[in-house]
Amino acid sequence: MSGIHTIALLSQPNAGKSTLFNGLTGSRQHVGNWPGKTVEKKEGTFKAGGNTYTVVDLPGSYSLSANSDEEIVTRDYIASGKADLICILVDASQLERSMFMLADYIGIKVPTVLLLNMMDVSGQQGQQIDYKALEKELHIPVLPFVAADKKKYGPFYNLLQRTDLPDWILSEERLKGYYEKEIGGAYQKIRD
Ligand SMILES: Nc1nc2c(ncn2[C@@H]2O[C@H](COP(=O)(O)OP(=O)(O)O)[C@@H](O)[C@H]2O)c(=O)[nH]1
Numbered sequence: 001m002s003g004i005h006t007i008a009l010l011s012q013p014n015a016g017k018s019t020l021f022n023g024l025t026g027s028r029q030h031v032g033n034w035p036g037k038t039v040e041k042k043e044g045t046f047k048a049g050g051n052t053y054t055v056v057d058l059p060g061s062y063s064l065s066a067n068s069d070e071e072i073v074t075r076d077y078i079a080s081g082k083a084d085l086i087c088i089l090v091d092a093s094q095l096e097r098s099m100f101m102l103a104d105y106i107g108i109k110v111p112t113v114l115l116l117n118m119m120d121v122s123g124q125q126g127q128q129i130d131y132k133a134l135e136k137e138l139h140i141p142v143l144p145f146v147a148a149d150k151k152k153y154g155p156f157y158n159l160l161q162r163t164d165l166p167d168w169i170l171s172e173e174r175l176k177g178y179y180e181k182e183i184g185g186a187y188q189k190i191r192d
């Protein structure tokens with residue numbers, strides 16, 4: 001038993017959260033509002049490997065810096081610790097841009113995995129993504145993913161069975177190391 005019960009989906013808008021949420025939960029979903037906010041709350045359940053999981057589609061959010069109700073809801077929910085696992089989705093067809101957006105999510109103390117979504121698009125563009133190298137660099141699980149194709153969810157379900165999740169914390173040092181390797185000193189300039 002992996003200890004994962006509740007999974008939260010986090011990304012910039014249009015990275016595929018709702019597609020994954022719908023793919024996982026089908027009709028087993030509930031749509032309401034976050035307490036005290038007009039922001040939509042989507043929660044659902046799915047079964048995999050004999051376990052039942054709850055999944056929350058966090059409101060599309062550019063950062064966790066509380067500039068909008070969506071960001072406040074997202075930040076507070078993550079900080080509440082109600083989710084055991086955060087799935088960050090990025091658009092793999094624009095990987096460089098997507099990877100920079102990850103810096104906005106630094107500081108999450110909950111185990112995190114990175115889903116490189118839209119791998120079908122990335123493949124059609126002829127891109128080769130060394131996701132294993134990325135995984136080593138970031139020290140969190142990285143999965144090539146196609147949220148739009150439920151037949152390809154197997155590796156995601158398998159990930160939920162793993163027991164080493166306490167280690168999956170996205171650290172600033174690791175991310176910085178990745179940026180420095182990819183683009184050298186330009187990263188520091190962007191952050192300054
Ligand atoms: N080709 C492709 N399109 C996808 C994939 N995942 C999501 N999309 C499409 O990308 C758009 C944004 O997805 P959505 O789930 O609404 O993103 P959200 O804003 O993060 O909830 C929609 O048109 C989806 O159909 C994928 O893996 N491959």
Ligand SMILES: [Mg+2]
Pocket residue numbers: 017018019060
């Ligand atoms: Mg959505």
